[in-house]
Amino acid sequence: MSHLRLDKIFNVSGLVVLVTGGGTGIGLMMAKGLASNGAKVYIGGRRKDVVEKAAGEHGSKISGELVPAGRVGATSGFLSDPNAPECSDTDTLGKALFYNESFEGWSTAFSVNVSSVFFVSTAFLGLLENASKAREAETGDGVLQLSISQVFAYNASKAAGIHLTKMLSTELALRSIPVRVNSIVPGAFPSEMTGSEASVSAQGSTLTVAQVERIAQGITQVPSARGGLEKDIVGIVLYLVSPASYYVNGQALAVDGGFLAVNPAVV
Template identity: 30%
Template sequence: MNKFRNKVAVVTGGNSGIGYATAKELVKHGAKVVITGRRKDAIEKAAKELDAFPFVADQASVNDTQLLFEEIQNQFGKIDILFINAGITGSSGLIENMSEENFDNVMNINFKGAYFTLSRLIPLLNDDASVVILSSIVAATYKPNSSVYQASKAALNSIAKTAAAELAPRKIRVNIVSPGPTRTEVLSKSGMSDDAVQNLFDSLANAIPLKKTGTPEDVAKMVIYLCEESAGFITGSEFVIDGGLTL
């Protein structure tokens, strides 16, 4: 239960969903965990529940990320585990109808924000640290009405692999976890009603070979594995967790 004893972990978007489930597992295994989020009340509530350290930050803001760097440097010194998890789906629509506002919102959080979170926090990473980036199976799909979200994740995958190559000399491993349909709050936050979200997940479950959708805990367990010593020879890899949907 103490495989991460004396380890410092940072989880962006740690107040709900996959980020929360992963932070919970990290704390359970002995890590000191910093969770970030945009909403002060939500991130402080989650931190209290998890016994984690809260930090209010918008991943889209490079200035917030710089403040996060300074706080971690002052309070902990170094980072052993970095889980770049925060992201949004944005609104759906055809390319010809896409708004610049939605494009900027999605790219600023999912791609630019993730990129500069990694960029700014690299100096704090210990040698042998583990970085895990949350992507999605949509990075390799090309469904209508989801062009911006899909592109943001595809760009993220490219950067993750480049980072794996750049950081390999320091034995820092960078891997990608790409979930399929997972029951989190992200769709509700995009404006879908509870009934619409439930109907969507029911429909998706029927299309998945294992006949069920994923849970945040399913994804968290993969993230935890990639941060363990037993995954010490794995870097630059993508792990798909989708119940066989993309077979």
């Protein structure tokens, strides 16, 4: 029964892995976890100095610099009259929900979270197909599934990213291309986006309950009563790129401490 040993089922030694966004946050956690278990890891990102710093500190190799997918413009002026009744109260629907939205912001969100995923995935499809054990793990934040968080462009783009994962897995499978596509759906983890990357350390410190609640904006507190740890995200990554998940395709796996189980959400 040696084929059922952990070192066989979860073996990633010798795999060549590209982690985009691998210079900080969850991407860096993934890169470190894979490298620690014998994978040859390349990291890429929008900021050359960030990926070079991460590579220098953790021994990962940089495959190249990714061009920024878009830019954030000024706030949309569709509520142009500050004296209009709907703008008189900062808590009104018009201003509280929509005032900070912009066409440029939406374009940027979809460029980074959807378009770039598609083009990076297809760019490496040939290499993946040629590898007998090819697999691809795409990431999408847990907030994308929530129906209550007031971050419209980001949530919509992440939901589209999950749907793109399912579309890619279907199209590749129908064409007998031996590449699997799955999504990781993280909850609240220390990162630049959450403004708390310094909270994570080798000792396993993470976000406080208060920080998780501020980030998640949920109705019910996350059941685990904490944020995500490095080992939480590394564990799911090792699963998705190892033989343990060779029979898994087109799935979105939530790693959120049970947050989506107790808050309004759609799959």
